[in-house]
Amino acid sequence: MLGEMTKAAELQAVLVEKSKSVLGDRHPETLREMNTLAWSYYNLGQLKEAEEIQLLVVDESRKILGETNQLTLHHLGNLASIYRAQGRKTEAYELDVRVLSERTNQLGTQHPDSIRAQNELALTYHALGRVVDAKNLQFEVLEKQGNILGKDHPGTLNTMGELALSYRDLRQFREAEELEVSVLEKRRKVLGENHPLTSLAIGNLAMTYNKLEKYRAAEILEVELLEKQRNLLGYSHPMTLLCMQNLAWTYRHMGHIREAEELQAVLKKERNLPCDDDGGVNTLVDIRVVYR
Numbered sequence: 001m002l003g004e005m006t007k008a009a010e011l012q013a014v015l016v017e018k019s020k021s022v023l024g025d026r027h028p029e030t031l032r033e034m035n036t037l038a039w040s041y042y043n044l045g046q047l048k049e050a051e052e053i054q055l056l057v058v059d060e061s062r063k064i065l066g067e068t069n070q071l072t073l074h075h076l077g078n079l080a081s082i083y084r085a086q087g088r089k090t091e092a093y094e095l096d097v098r099v100l101s102e103r104t105n106q107l108g109t110q111h112p113d114s115i116r117a118q119n120e121l122a123l124t125y126h127a128l129g130r131v132v133d134a135k136n137l138q139f140e141v142l143e144k145q146g147n148i149l150g151k152d153h154p155g156t157l158n159t160m161g162e163l164a165l166s167y168r169d170l171r172q173f174r175e176a177e178e179l180e181v182s183v184l185e186k187r188r189k190v191l192g193e194n195h196p197l198t199s200l201a202i203g204n205l206a207m208t209y210n211k212l213e214k215y216r217a218a219e220i221l222e223v224e225l226l227e228k229q230r231n232l233l234g235y236s237h238p239m240t241l242l243c244m245q246n247l248a249w250t251y252r253h254m255g256h257i258r259e260a261e262e263l264q265a266v267l268k269k270e271r272n273l274p275c276d277d278d279g280g281v282n283t284l285v286d287i288r289v290v291y292r
Contacts, residue, residue: 009040026064028071031057035075038082047086054079070106070113073099077120089127096121115144119159126166135166152190157183158197161204173211180205199228206246215254222247236270 016037019030034057041050058079061072080095100117107114119141125134142163145156164179184201191198202225209218226247229240244263251260 005040005044009037009044012037012040026060028064031060031064031071031075035078039078042078042082042085047082050082051079051086054082068102068106073102073117074113077117080120080124084124084127089124092124093121093128096124110144110148112148115141115148116155118144119162123162126162126169131166131169135163135170138163138166152186154190154197157186157190161201164204164208168208168211171211173208176208177205177212180208194228194232199225202228203243203246206250210246210250210253213253215250218250219247219254222250241267241270 012033016030016033019027019033023030034053038050038053038057041047041053054075058072058075061069061075065072076095077099080092080099083089083092083095096117100114100121103111103114103117118137122134122137122141125131125137138159142156142159145153145159149156160179161183164176164183167173167176167179180201184198184205187195187198187201202221206218206221206225209215209221222243226240226243229237229243233240244267248260248263248267251257251263
């Protein structure tokens with residue numbers, strides 16, 4: 001999957017250069033292509049490159065289209081996402097608030113772009129540690145998306161998953177479980193078993209089961225997820241090792257010491273750890289950090 005994303009970014013870079021040569025550096029279509037390239041770098045975790053391109057896009061959009069143009073606001077929202085991923089939460093918050101204000105003033109509160117801006121602000125609230133504010137806003141967004149997009153729409157399911165994470169961080173584990181069971185069931189049906197978002201849903205529900213001390217239920221999901229990651233990513237991929245670490249943690253809490261130690265030995269070998277290192281099996285890893 002990483003290889004496909006890298007190829008997509010390379011192709012997008014070519015499209016940007018072609019657009020520049022045909023239409024010019026400041027043409028709105030060129031700016032769209034540059035925005036897409038910045039987002040490709042964002043998805044690859046190349047945040048510095050993403051920021052550099054996105055700042056150029058925002059600057060030119062402001063000059064050509066104006067500060068409050070809808071396309072400019074779209075570019076500003078993407079810049080806020082990059083800032084949030086970089087840990088620049090206050091800067092992301094300032095942009096998210098500005099985008100939401102302009103979206104709602106121009107489009108109204110029920111427009112999909114306004115709802116999307118609400119959801120982005122909720123993510124920034126969460127990053128800032130304002131989890132109650134995030135939860136309240138996500139609840140409002142989820143209700144709107146359910147009515148406008150439908151309860152099975154991918155955007156609705158994404159918000160449902162984010163709301164579940166807020167519930168979990170607030171230690172409202174049963175509320176999180178209810179939402180995550182629904183998200184997983186629908187993603188299996190709509191996206192298929194091997195889609196990354198389905199894997200994320202499996203990992204999230206397994207984490208909540210562990211918090212609820214439903215270790216057998218967590219084990220079943222973690223075994224499934226580990227097998228998927230081995231087949232899709234390979235035995236030595238960091239994501240595979242994190243899944244292995246979580247399964248080892250669950251085994252220990254179930255009293256299955258032999259199984260936990262077998263996984264621990266593999267983790268030591270793959271990570272080239274000294275003999276007295278536990279391989280991280282005493283820590284439960286929240287896999288959402290890998291997907292964000």
